[in-house]
Amino acid sequence: MTEIFDKVKRPTEQQIQVADYSCEYCLQSDVNAVAQCLQCKRWYCNCATKSGSHIILHLIKSKHSQISLHEQNKVQITTIECYICEQKNMFTLGQVNVRVDEEENILILCRGCLPLKQSDKITWDSNDYEPLIRDKCIKEWLLGQGEKLNSRMVTLERINQYEEERKQKPQLKFEDFDRKGPNQQLKEVQLRYRDANHYQQVFSPLVKLEEEQDKQVKEGQVLQSVKVKWDLSLKKKRLAYFLYGGREEFDTNTLQGSEMQLSLKSGNSIWQSKGTVVKVINNEEICLELHQNDPPPNNTDEGYTVECIWVSTTFKRMQIGLKTFNLNESSTSNYIYKMILGRIDTLAPPTKVENIPQKLSAPNLPDLNVYQADAVKKALKSPLSLIQGPPGTGKTVTSATIVHQLVKALEKQKQRGQILVCAPSNIVVDQLAEKINKTGVKVVRLCSKTRESVSTTIEFLTLHNQVRSLDIPQYHQLQMFYELMDQQGELDQKDEQVFIRMRDEAEKEIIEQADVICTTCIGSADKRLKDMRFPFVLIDEATQAIEPECLLPMIKGAQHVILVGDHRQLGPVVQSREAASVGLDRSLFERLVQLGIRPVRLQVQYRMHPELTVFPSNTFYEGTLQNGVTISDRTHSGNFPWPNKQKPMIFINVQGQEQLSASGTSYLNTQEAVAVEQAVYYLYQNTVKLNKIGIITPYKGQRTYIISYLQRNGQLPYNQYRDIEVASVDGFQGREKDFIIISCVRSNDTQGIGFLTNPRRLNVTITRARFGLIIIGNARVLCKDNLWNNMLNHFKDLDLLMEGSLPNLKPSSMKFRPPQKFIPERRNNTMNGANDEKSVYSYAQTDNLNQFDHDLGDFPLTKGIRNSEFGFNFIPDTQAFVKVADQNEIRKNQDLKEIDQTNVINVGQYPSSIMQIGTFQNDLQLDV
Numbered sequence: 024m025t026e027i028f029d030k031v032k033r034p035t036e037q038q039i040q041v042a043d044y045s046c047e048y049c050l051q052s053d054v055n056a057v058a059q060c061l062q063c064k065r066w067y068c069n070c071a072t073k074s075g076s077h078i079i080l081h082l083i084k085s086k087h088s089q090i091s092l093h094e095q096n097k098v099q100i101t102t103i104e105c106y107i108c109e110q111k112n113m114f115t116l117g118q119v120n121v122r123v124d125e126e127e128n129i130l131i132l133c134r135g136c137l138p139l140k141q142s143d144k145i146t147w148d149s150n151d152y153e154p155l156i157r158d159k160c161i162k163e164w165l166l167g168q169g170e171k172l173n174s175r176m177v178t179l180e181r182i183n184q185y186e187e188e189r190k191q192k193p194q195l196k197f198e199d200f201d202r203k204g205p206n207q208q209l210k211e212v213q214l215r216y217r218d219a220n221h222y223q224q225v226f227s228p229l230v231k232l233e234e235e236q237d238k239q240v241k242e243g244q245v246l247q248s249v250k251v252k253w254d255l256s257l258k259k260k261r262l263a264y265f266l267y268g269g270r271e272e273f274d275t276n277t278l279q280g281s282e283m284q285l286s287l288k289s290g291n292s293i294w295q296s297k298g299t300v301v302k303v304i305n306n307e308e309i310c311l312e313l314h315q316n317d318p319p320p321n322n323t324d325e326g327y328t329v330e331c332i333w334v335s336t337t338f339k340r341m342q343i344g345l346k347t348f349n350l351n352e353s354s355t356s357n358y359i360y361k362m363i364l365g366r367i368d369t370l371a372p373p374t375k376v377e378n379i380p381q382k383l384s385a386p387n388l389p390d391l392n393v394y395q396a397d398a399v400k401k402a403l404k405s406p407l408s409l410i411q412g413p414p415g416t417g418k419t420v421t422s423a424t425i426v427h428q429l430v431k432a433l434e435k436q437k438q439r440g441q442i443l444v445c446a447p448s449n450i451v452v453d454q455l456a457e458k459i460n461k462t463g464v465k466v467v468r469l470c471s472k473t474r475e476s477v478s479t480t481i482e483f484l485t486l487h488n489q490v491r492s493l494d495i496p497q498y499h500q501l502q503m504f505y506e507l508m509d510q511q512g513e514l515d516q517k518d519e520q521v522f523i524r525m526r527d528e529a530e531k532e533i534i535e536q537a538d539v540i541c542t543t544c545i546g547s548a549d550k551r552l553k554d555m556r557f558p559f560v561l562i563d564e565a566t567q568a569i570e571p572e573c574l575l576p577m578i579k580g581a582q583h584v585i586l587v588g589d590h591r592q593l594g595p596v597v598q599s600r601e602a603a604s605v606g607l608d609r610s611l612f613e614r615l616v617q618l619g620i621r622p623v624r625l626q627v628q629y630r631m632h633p634e635l636t637v638f639p640s641n642t643f644y645e646g647t648l649q650n651g652v653t654i655s656d657r658t659h660s661g662n663f664p665w666p667n668k669q670k671p672m673i674f675i676n677v678q679g680q681e682q683l684s685a686s687g688t689s690y691l692n693t694q695e696a697v698a699v700e701q702a703v704y705y706l707y708q709n710t711v712k713l714n715k716i717g718i719i720t721p722y723k724g725q726r727t728y729i730i731s732y733l734q735r736n737g738q739l740p741y742n743q744y745r746d747i748e749v750a751s752v753d754g755f756q757g758r759e760k761d762f763i764i765i766s767c768v769r770s771n772d773t774q775g776i777g778f779l780t781n782p783r784r785l786n787v788t789i790t791r792a793r794f795g796l797i798i799i800g801n802a803r804v805l806c807k808d809n810l811w812n813n814m815l816n817h818f819k820d821l822d823l824l825m826e827g828s829l830p831n832l833k834p835s836s837m838k839f840r841p842p843q844k845f846i847p848e849r850r851n852n853t854m855n856g857a858n859d860e861k862s863v864y865s866y867a868q869t870d871n872l873n874q875f876d877h878d879l880g881d882f883p884l885t886k887g888i889r890n891s892e893f894g895f896n897f898i899p900d901t902q903a904f905v906k907v908a909d910q911n912e913i914r915k916n917q918d919l920k921e922i923d924q925t926n927v928i929n930v931g932q933y934p935s936s937i938m939q940i941g942t943f944q945n946d947l948q949l950d951v
């Protein structure tokens with residue numbers, strides 16, 4: 024209705040009176056509703072839209088933060104700044120009511136000055152403090168909302184696109200941009216591709232977009248007026264230590280190994296040196312190892328500038344990979360080629376792995392459970408397999424066992440074949456390399472040259488360390504060169520040439536002799552592996568890689584591929600919103616699942632207290648997760664005030680107010696930070712070591728705020744808080760802590776809960792804790808989302824929803840609407856090339872004899888009819904039931920043989936989208 028009304032009543036652009044202070048986007052010209060951005064000098068209005076006012080949207084998108092008002096405006100103020108320190112960042116400014124000489128007034132203060140001492144004349148109550156920006160609009164007393172009818176229509180999407188483009192072209196006017204119309208060139212990511220050329224046509228522009236975004240983000244990371252401490256490394260390299268204060272824009276996850284430039288201006292000359300981040304200490308200090316060894320300027324430790332250096336290697340490699348896949352027919356086997364293109368009905372070639380042993384475990388790893396054994400067996404047999412590992416179910420153990428068994432099988436067959444093992448992140452590659460090495464096979468870990476100085480737990484496996492430790496006469500001269508470099512920092516030009524030649528030879532030899540080469544997906548395109556072919560490829564955390572990244576290890580001749588991951592946890596991080604919106608954020612693993620390939624699911628989890636498993640298992644894994652740990656394995660001896668000691672979980676309802684963080688691009692919530700501090704304190708009081716606690720918050724702004732709040736206001740000595748890890752959800756994926764405290768942050772009337780609605784983010788967040796889980800959030804706001812409402816119901820039903828402050832919590836009287844069935848996100852229900860067919864995910868639980876065979880789940884569906892040709896005949900003489908959600912047991916006690924005779928079960932006749940088929944002991948769930 025509003026839309027139609029707007030279209031009818033709004034004036035044409037020609038009718039709108041334009042002034043030199045009109046809003047850049049919508050041309051609003053009310054002097055009481057427009058403000059000027061002090062950084063780019065353009066005007067924007069404060070008219071409320073659902074996504075925020077134009078001035079605030081502009082500040083957020085352009086990373087600007089200061090404004091002034093029109094001189095003829097009603098409040099008669101033009102400069103907006105903190106009364107005490109005069110700083111002008113709108114995102115940190117707020118208002119308090121004050122009394123000045125008996126008169127009531129409003130004072131503008133920044134968050135930093137709020138706790139400062141007040142004068143005799145002016146007093147305020149900090150509890151009255153409210154940010155100047157609420158729901159992404161400036162408070163109306165300060166800047167009006169204007170009359171909508173005097174402006175033109177603009178969409179948020181166009182504003183986003185414009186601000187993106189303006190980063191490259193600062194002079195660009197919105198009007199000129201808008202006239203050009205939307206960017207039509209992007210093609211959506213598909214389920215299937217005609218050929219590899221089509222594949223490249225779709226992905227190449229998306230990689231380019233991502234590259235541009237990454238460049239912008241990295242190059243925008245600059246620290247000014249930095250104080251540096253100098254040191255020398257053992258290898259006589261110059262080290263610069265400096266604080267970065269956990270600044271939001273520095274991504275701690277990717278900081279290690281990244282390149283930075285340090286510079287110092289004095290008079291007309293500039294000293295500068297590039298280096299690699301070799302250490303990040305307690306989320307606040309960076310150690311940069313400089314590439315050049317020339318001394319820093321004398322007598323100055325202060326006034327340096329630090330800039331991130333953007334490197335294009337990742338993106339270049341992905342582009343070359345796409346091209347290779349397109350042009351080089353032998354880059355993969357024909358079967359793998361077709362599978363990547365989505366032709367999943369291609370007949371699989373016979374397996375190359377013979378004599379698969381009965382006992383599938385590997386030395387120095389735990390004995391496999393039935394699901395893990397099943398996954399290993401399938402991975403060895405099949406030229407392409409997907410293994411889904413829900414949280415803590417032993418993905419790494421399973422992957423390491425597969426690699427071990429492959430090496431052994433190839434040895435037995437006297438077949439030379441090295442195995443390439445990759446993952447998107449360095450941490451995962453290290454963990455996997457360590458486990459594979461434990462099984463007794465020869466592993467080499469290939470790191471990029473820039474990461475060689477970053478220390479890891481598996482130093483002894485890295486190629487550069489293996490080269491250094493070569494103790495054979497042939498390489499004695501090489502070792503001498505290394506010693507010389509350690510003593511004097513570098514070699515002369517002649518020696519360096521000889522050194523490089525010898526090092527390259529040694530590297531080649533070690534790589535060639537290894538059974539297994541572990542590196543990141545991007546690292547697999549390293550020139551040291553250039554001419555090598557790898558028929559066997561395993562990719563761990565494959566659900567966290569974008570497709571062109573996952574492609575890289577496979578285009579080195581892959582014939583047998585194992586993808587391990589979990590498409591119900593967080594997917595790849597894509598920075599370009601535009602690229603993500605057309606599907607770059609979907610992994611190859613997820614696409615193959617959508618096409619109908621059923622992953623083998625690991626189902627026994629070894630991380631969480633069994634009570635912590637219930638909600639995630641029921642919500643994200645159809646109730647299939649079982650516990651490999653007992654309640655007593657996961658009961659902590661301390662006396663934390665859990666509402667129910669048998670169930671170490673709690674939701675503390677805090678009615679805080681969210682605020683935009685200083686960068687304007689994130690949020691913080693001060694009341695939740697107070698509750699987090701209390702929770703940490705009580706855990707500590709109850710014998711929990713601080714390094715066993717993790718604080719997860721989805722917003723970088725809150726992360727930064729919590730770190731500084733704990734250090735400034737915590738009840739424990741300041742430096743003890745360094746032991747606690749405060750990280751984003753993404754930073755915790757694949758990791759765990761004994762106790763996890765979650766600060767949800769979002770708390771507002773109209774803005775919603777943003778990316779908290781992402782089910783995968785929730786899944787990862789609540790599955791990191793081993794012993795106990797504390798969630799702090801505003802239940803009234805969170806329950807607007809169905810999935811959060813389900814979780815709040817779960818806490819409420821168990822009497823674990825509380826209010827107040829620790830240790831005097833009281834049960835909350837809040838009521839929630841009834842839970843709704845949550846169906847894990849699926850983007851497109853197509854299968855086998857026909858759009859009218861549905862995809863099936865089936866999941867099996869073991870029976871009480873542990874003999875359940877996963878093959879039972881392989882039911883190809885055609886046109887809604889499930890064909891049972893692989894099916895029930897594996898379970899002799901058992902009774903079965905078919906259950907449809909909300910309508911229990913429609914076909915109870917059906918004899919399986921009968922189903923077998925008819926050979927079909929018509930799933931189309933049931934009205935619901937969820938169906939369970941199973942025996943009394945075995946549940947087999949299908950989302951249809």
Ligand SMILES: Nc1ncnc2c1ncn2[C@@H]1O[C@H](COP(=O)(O)OP(=O)(O)OP(=O)(O)O)[C@@H](O)[C@H]1O
Binds near residue numbers: 759
């Ligand atoms: N079959 C098993 N028997 C006993 N313990 C096991 C078994 N498999 C895995 N574990 C244990 O479970 C823990 C998690 O295993 P692993 O690190 O392989 O899991 P993961 O799935 O990779 O974890 P994440 O969810 O963090 O990625 C480890 O301590 C491991 O030793």
